[in-house]
Amino acid sequence: MNKTVYKLRPSDYWRIGEHESWFADMAANGIHLKKMGLQFVQFVKGEPKKMRYRIDVSINKKITPEQIQMYAESGWDYVTSYNFFHVFSSPVELNAPELHTDPAEQSYTLKELDKKLAMNAGIVAVAMILMIVMLYAIWFLDETPTLVLVEGIAIQQTILTIFIGFSAYTSLQAAISIRALRKDLIGGKPIDHHAPWRMHHRLNSIIALLFTAVVGVGSIIPFVQLAKGDTKTLPEASLDLPFVRLADVEQNPALVRGESTYMSDNVDWGNRYTYEWSPLAPVQYETDENGVVPGRMWKDGSGEYSPSMHTRVYQLSIPSIADNLISDLIKRYNYDDSGEDFVKTKHPTFDHLIVHEDEAMKEVFASKGKAFIHVRYYGYADINSIIENIEEKIEIILE
């Protein structure tokens, strides 16, 4: 019959006085505390009644029947418990004696909780440090933070760190507050049973909402990435997709596809294209292509001429990161080269154009607006042929 009302459970469970006055104000409005759940506080709607609420901290997590009995005999009814906290209530008109008449004695009840919270805070702080070190390694070990950002590799870890960071902050706050309360009690200062709760309450609700939104959206991203990403074998025919094809660069009708070196899930990884998504680069392609020209030999006589191509394509949400992305890509994928032969070139079409040529190895980084293409080619075709192809393909991304 009686309607149940749920309210978000305040995350600052350690503010004893504020909880007491919150429950009392609720009861005065006819919303009576029933149960403290994991995420929500359960109230029952009823007649408005002036009630007093007291929260007792016990040394043990469980409250004894003896304690409940003893309090009841003095007019305090047991309501609910959460962690080490036990809530009792008594109607104002009953004029029941205060539960705690000696603050110094009451401080003893906080001793165990104080110890436990201090230990918790220590553990979470260590976890936090480990997470930060790990995250730092992901972001900066290769010194390519822009690439990590664009590819959206570290999203889960970053969200997890935010999450742990938030719990570390809460644990620390709990430990400090309970320590301070204990000191106050030892010094003879009793708990303020009418502490104003509205400001913290509002702040908590906002933080909880923001936090839920960030973690919620953040945890969806990896799933979107999983769902959207896919790898397929490149068809030999040309596609209306924005990456440069080996055949277009080679311009040789005799070129045939190289034998597949690695097959998995029915995908020829030597001739594949991978589609990926991330918030900062909603369209991403990565391709590999291998060809052979039967009868033609490498000039150094090392075998049949077999050109290959690796490309990366990004459509960036924020075009201005293209510059950093290029230098990160150069860093990440050119282990042996010291990066000195990468030549910045002016080009009427591109915002950025960087080329690198080392005998048969040719590399081009090009960006225009939000489009970015990287081609690494191994073969005898002219580098200008690659640039021309990029010019053509980059328009597809910009459409």
Place this chain on the structure above:
Amino acid sequence: MAYNGGPMTEAMYYVLLALMHPNHGYQLMHAITEVSHGRLIMGPGTLYGVLSRMQKDGLISLAEDDGRRKTYQITPEGEQALRIEYGRLKAMIQDGNILEGGNENE
């Protein structure tokens, strides 16, 4: 905090005093008010805390336990501690005697 023989808190002192006669929680509260001549009214929370702590320290023990209601009694160690504390308090009062004639000395 285990009792180390130092000065007792007021609550401890009166609970031990009241437990010279075995008693249980609710009655004990009244006994304390009585034995302090109405000067000390002890809340059930404070009483429960003192009882569980002194039981752990061996100053009091359970005389009877019928599940819901526990009757406590003072132990020999508790009585000894109480008498030492009483002696200490008496000495303090005697030392304070100089205050009685304080005005004449001015």
